[in-house]
Amino acid sequence: MYSFRTKISDKNCFYCQAPLYKLGDGRVKCSYCKSRYSPQKLQREIDLIELFCRDFTALKASKELKVNYITAKKAFDKFRKKLALFLEDEYEQNRQNLLEYDEYLYLDSVKRGDKRYIFDGFDFLTFDYGGRVYNILMPSLQKYKKSLLDDELEDIYYREFSKFLTIYRVAKISSHENTIVKFWRFFDSFFRKYKGIKRENFFYYLKEAEFKFNYPKIEERIKILKEVLYF
Numbered sequence: 001m002y003s004f005r006t007k008i009s010d011k012n013c014f015y016c017q018a019p020l021y022k023l024g025d026g027r028v029k030c031s032y033c034k035s036r037y038s039p040q041k042l043q044r045e046i047d048l049i050e051l052f053c054r055d056f057t058a059l060k061a062s063k064e065l066k067v068n069y070i071t072a073k074k075a076f077d078k079f080r081k082k083l084a085l086f087l088e089d090e091y092e093q094n095r096q097n098l099l100e101y102d103e104y105l106y107l108d109s110v111k112r113g114d115k116r117y118i119f120d121g122f123d124f125l126t127f128d129y130g131g132r133v134y135n136i137l138m139p140s141l142q143k144y145k146k147s148l149l150d151d152e153l154e155d156i157y158y159r160e161f162s163k164f165l166t167i168y169r170v171a172k173i174s175s176h177e178n179t180i181v182k183f184w185r186f187f188d189s190f191f192r193k194y195k196g197i198k199r200e201n202f203f204y205y206l207k208e209a210e211f212k213f214n215y216p217k218i219e220e221r222i223k224i225l226k227e228v229l230y231f
Contacts, residue, residue, distance in 0.1 A: 005050065008043040015230065048075045049229070053221035055212070057193060080204035082228045083211045087134065097130035102180050103138075109192070122202055128179040132214045137203045186213045 010028060013020055018032030029036045044067065051061040052075075062072040107121040123138040190209045197205055215221050 006046045008039045008046060010039045014042060044071075045075060045229075046226075048072060049079065049225050050222055052076055052079050053212075053218055053225060055193075077201075077204070079225060079229075080208050083225065084204060084207040086224070086228050087207055087210055087214075090132075091127075091129065091134040094129055094132075099128045099130065100178070100180065101125055101127040104184055104187075106187070106191075109188075122206075124206065126180045126183055131179055133179060133183045133210055135206055135210050137206060140199065183210075183213050 008014060009020075010022075011020055012018065013030035013033060013035060014037070015035050016030060016033045018030050020028040020030055022028055023036065026040075027036050027038045044065065047065055048061055051064060056064065058073040058076045059069055061076070062069040065072070102125070103123065104126055105121050105123050125136045125138065127134045127136075187206070187209045190212070191205065194205060211224075212221065215224060
């Protein structure tokens with residue numbers, strides 16, 4: 001059983017530490033900043049933040065906290081979306097430190113080597129700005145599928161495209177221990193624990209990996225995510 005560090009007080013405000021008073025609906029209200037919230041719900045979300053930052057999946061977190069999986073999943077989705085905005089702002093403020101960038105084509109390991117799945121890959125650019133990474137997801141490859149199949153270019157495209165798939169690309173430049181290659185390896189390992197991610201949600205999981213790579217220390221992740229969400 002994981003031991004949670006943050007305990008929400010029902011006497012002092014979470015936001016400003018001023019005294020609280022209880023409301024009839026079970027919530028509390030701050031006597032200074034006038035914030036209203038449920039200590040129980042806030043405690044649950046804070047606990048989910050800690051588990052998210054410690055690389056729990058939503059399913060594992062729901063079991064740890066004994067809460068509904070949908071509740072945990074919705075919270076994790078919210079965290080990823082907030083972090084995506086945080087990472088965007090951070091890059092914009094520090095883009096003058098840009099060192100280099102490279103393209104990454106990711107295909108799930110179980111699909112590599114099978115041309116039936118060649119259009120399932122995810123193409124993104126990874127930028128190194130002063131030892132941190134920023135990623136831009138490129139348009140889906142699936143939009144080219146019909147035209148290439150109609151022109152009977154599937155085999156040719158597969159041979160060319162496969163040269164750039166994750167497994168080949170990383171092997172080709174593995175001798176260069178730069179920040180971008182380290183992130184790609186981190187991402188490949190990070191993504192294995194997730195199953196059945198919808199294509200439209202891939203961007204947010206990419207941003208989760210970006211955040212956790214840029215901030216490897218657990219306590220720093222928790223601090224940042226709390227600030228993004230609440231302050």
